[in-house]
Amino acid sequence: MSKTAKPGWKTIPIGGILLEPGSAVKYKTGDWRAFKPNVDQGKCINCLLCWIYCPDAAINRKEKFVEVNYDYCKGCGICANECPVKAITMTEEKR
Amino acid sequence: MAQVMGLTGDEAIAYAAKQSKVDVVAAYPITPQTIIVEAFSEYVHNGEVHSEFVCVESEHSAMSACIGSSLTGARVFTASSSQGLALMHEMLYIASGLRCPIIMGVANRALSAPINIHGDHSDMMGSRDCGWIQVYCENAQEAYDWVLQAFRIAEDHDVLLPITVNIDGFILTHALERVEVYGDSDVDKFLSVRKPSVEINPDKPVTVGALCFTDYYFETKRQHEEAMRQAPKVIAKVNKEFEALTGKKYGYVDTYGIEDAEAAILCLGSTAGTAKAVAKELHSQGKKVGVIKPWVYRPFPTAQLLKATEKLKAIAVLDRAYSPGAPCGALCSDIQSILFENGKRPRAFDVVYGLGGRDITPSDLKAIFEEALEVAKTGTVKEPLRFVGVRE
Numbered sequence: 001m002s003k004t005a006k007p008g009w010k011t012i013p014i015g016g017i018l019l020e021p022g023s024a025v026k027y028k029t030g031d032w033r034a035f036k037p038n039v040d041q042g043k044c045i046n047c048l049l050c051w052i053y054c055p056d057a058a059i060n061r062k063e064k065f066v067e068v069n070y071d072y073c074k075g076c077g078i079c080a081n082e083c084p085v086k087a088i089t090m091t092e093e094k095r
Numbered sequence: 096m097a098q099v100m101g102l103t104g105d106e107a108i109a110y111a112a113k114q115s116k117v118d119v120v121a122a123y124p125i126t127p128q129t130i131i132v133e134a135f136s137e138y139v140h141n142g143e144v145h146s147e148f149v150c151v152e153s154e155h156s157a158m159s160a161c162i163g164s165s166l167t168g169a170r171v172f173t174a175s176s177s178q179g180l181a182l183m184h185e186m187l188y189i190a191s192g193l194r195c196p197i198i199m200g201v202a203n204r205a206l207s208a209p210i211n212i213h214g215d216h217s218d219m220m221g222s223r224d225c226g227w228i229q230v231y232c233e234n235a236q237e238a239y240d241w242v243l244q245a246f247r248i249a250e251d252h253d254v255l256l257p258i259t260v261n262i263d264g265f266i267l268t269h270a271l272e273r274v275e276v277y278g279d280s281d282v283d284k285f286l287s288v289r290k291p292s293v294e295i296n297p298d299k300p301v302t303v304g305a306l307c308f309t310d311y312y313f314e315t316k317r318q319h320e321e322a323m324r325q326a327p328k329v330i331a332k333v334n335k336e337f338e339a340l341t342g343k344k345y346g347y348v349d350t351y352g353i354e355d356a357e358a359a360i361l362c363l364g365s366t367a368g369t370a371k372a373v374a375k376e377l378h379s380q381g382k383k384v385g386v387i388k389p390w391v392y393r394p395f396p397t398a399q400l401l402k403a404t405e406k407l408k409a410i411a412v413l414d415r416a417y418s419p420g421a422p423c424g425a426l427c428s429d430i431q432s433i434l435f436e437n438g439k440r441p442r443a444f445d446v447v448y449g450l451g452g453r454d455i456t457p458s459d460l461k462a463i464f465e466e467a468l469e470v471a472k473t474g475t476v477k478e479p480l481r482f483v484g485v486r487e
Contacts, residue, residue, distance in 0.1 A: 009314035009321070014255065015194035016315045017293060018302035 029056070033075030035090040041065040043087035050079035050088065096281075097341070102274040104267035105130035107235040108174065108200040108260065110274075111242035113138045114282040115198075118169035121149035121160035125179040126212045127268040128202035132174055146172075154179035158186035158197075165195035166303055168291030170246065173197065176264065177204035180218045184225070190257045191226030191319065193303060196249030196289070197257040198242060199227075203364070203415075204264040205451040213452020214264030216363065220416035220425045226319055228258040228326055229393040231363040233349070235272040238262045240343055241390070243282060247333045250289050253325040263365040263415075265452065277341055285340050323394040330391060347396035349388040350403050352378055356385030358467035359404070361430060362413035363392060366448075366455055370413075373460040384464045392426075397433050404434070407441040408471035411463045415449045423480050444476045448483045459483055 013019055044065035051059040051066060058073040059066050068079075080088040102110060109131045112120070120139075122132040138144045147164075151157045154175050165171045175183060180201060190197055201219055205211040219229060230245065232238040238260060245258040262268055293301055307315055327347065334345045351371045353359055360370045367388035374384045387403050387410075389396055404410060414424025421428065427445035434440045446463055449455045463483065470476055 006310060007314075009317040012311065012314055012318070014292070014318055014322075015192065015303075016305060016307045016311065017193075018305050019293075021300045021302065023302075 028071045030069075030071045030073055033070075033073060033093055035075040035077060036070070036093050037068050037073065037075065037077065037079050037088050037090055039066055039068060040087045040089070043085050045085055045087070047084060049082045049084065053078050053082045096278050097275045098278070100274050100276050101271050102235055102239070102276075103130060103269055103271050104232070104235040104238050104262040105200075105202065105269070106134050107239035107272075107274050108242050108262070109134035109138070110276060111239045112172040112198070112200075113144045114277075114279055115170065115172070115243060115246050115286055116144065116283075116288075117146050117172040119147045119149065119161070119164035119171045120173060121151050121157045121164065121171075122173045122175070123151055123154045123157045123179060125154070125176045127204060127214070127264040128174045128176040128179070128200065130268065131200050131202070135172075154182040155186060158183040158190060161197045162186060162190050162193060162195050165190070165197050166193065167295050168289065170250070170289045171195070171197045172199070174200035174202070176202040177206055177212075177218045180222055181206060184222055187222055187225035187227060189304070192315070194255040194292075194319075194322070195257055196246070196255055198245045198249060199257065199259045200238070200242065201259045201261045202264050202268045203261050211451040212264070214266050214415075215450050215452065216261075216414075216416040217450070219259060219261055220418070223393070223425060226256070227393065228254075228256050228323075228391065229261065230258060230391055231261045231389070232267065233365055233367045233388060235262075235267060235270070235274050236343075237390075238267065239274055239276065240337065240341070240345065243277075243286060244333050244337050244345065246286055246289075247336075248326065248329050251329045251333075252290075252292050254322050254329050255292060256319075256322050256326065261364065266365045275341075281340060285336065326394050327396070345390060346399070347389065347391045348399040348403055349390055351386040353385030353387060353403055353407070355383055356407060357383040357471040358409040358411070358464065359385040359387050359407050360411050360413060360460065360463060360467065361387040361389075361404075361426070363389060363415065363426060366413060366415065366460075369455065369457060370460050373457050373464060377461070377464055382464070382468060384468065395429055395433075400430065401433060401437055404441055405439050408474070409467045410441050410443040411446055411467040412443055413446050413448055413455075413463075417447050417450060427480075442470050442474060442476050444470065444478065445480045446483050447480065450485075453484050455484060
């Protein structure tokens with residue numbers, strides 16, 4: 001979750017208009033998350049089932065294991081549910 | 096040069112829209128507004144104005160087309176009433192939320208059921224919180240004058256809000272009145288071409304109407320509030336320039352005889368005309384009564400109304416709309432709320448009247464003035480909410 005301060009009403013463009021195209025990528029939806037997936041890289045067998053099932057494409061492939069992209073992971077828990085070796089556990093986000 | 100014409104309230108609004116050289120009109124007919132768009136379509140047909148006239152299939156589509164057009168930088172006008180305004184309800188919030196300076200003539204009419212085509216303020220009060228600036232007119236001249244001023248106010252970059260110019264159904268929409276209209280060249284001087292705040296440019300694309308969740312929605316609404324707070328300054332400036340051009344003096348609040356009054360009627364729209372005539376008669380009998388008419392209802396003219404009411408002992412607030420189950424009507428509720436924290440607090444009571452076009456007669460108004468004088472004398476309100484003109 002991004003902790004940087006967002007601009008206030010005095011500085012944002014009026015009427016919710018976006019002055020720059022392709023800005024959706026900057027919208028870090030990870031801060032919607034209530035539960036956070038944690039990958040135990042020792043247990044991960046790199047089967048990529050989580051990578052296939054993730055509805056937000058928030059699983060990054062690495063050579064030997066997977067990583068979660070916390071900027072966009074909304075914490076739905078599908079990856080933990082699908083993981084055949086229980087390498088992913090969900091823990092509550094503390095804010 | 097000013098010229099005198101015989102125009103109905105609807106025709107006066109259409110004439111002002113023509114002289115404002117609007118780029119786009121998207122509208123759907125509904126009684127008692129129909130004459131506005133009919134008259135305008137004639138101007139288009141006769142080549143008197145070069146506007147794009149969009150015949151749409153509903154008021155929802157009308158407002159949608161207006162929003163799209165306005166966002167391209169066009170000057171946009173439409174008109175509606177009653178059920179039509181209700182069908183637009185969803186789009187009204189989008190027009191103001193996207194900060195489209197659209198001007199809409201609203202011919203105030205009752206809402207169904209039972210079905211009724213006559214004048215009351217239920218339609219506009221039902222959409223009171225839509226975020227538009229709302230102006231109420233007493234006669235056809237005011238309707239014409241306010242439409243011309245509305246474009247200037249709405250399109251100012253410190254405001255950028257849509258405006259409804261309200262006229263009472265049939266009483267103003269269909270009655271022929273003497274209206275002084277100004278020359279096209281004078282209007283051109285007063286109202287130049289709209290300068291959009293965001294330019295439409297394919298090399299510099301922008302996104303409008305994007306998703307805005309918990310993190311920015313609130314800030315966007317606070318900006319909207321700021322536009323409402325900036326509006327009075329802009330309205331005052333435009334009123335002043337309009338006066339310099341036409342000699343006609345406008346403001347947020349119109350008053351009659353309140354300087355030495357103890358009791359007043361406070362109302363919106365055409366009823367103020369009758370109330371002034373009755374107040375004049377009562378004055379000649381030595382009775383201290385006055386009339387207060389907010390021209391601008393949103394943003395609410397708090398400071399001006401506190402000033403107008405500071406010497407009064409009693410106010411009869413007239414609501415031509417009914418809010419079922421509420422402590423009182425919308426206008427009275429606003430007045431009570433600004434008076435509550437004010438040190439000098441006249442007693443105020445609510446009179447719901449004229450629903451579905453029921454006439455409010457001089458004798459009704461006389462009785463209301465007498466009641467207000469009684470409240471001024473005793474300091475006691477016997478009936479905080481009363482219905483005048485309804486059969487028991």
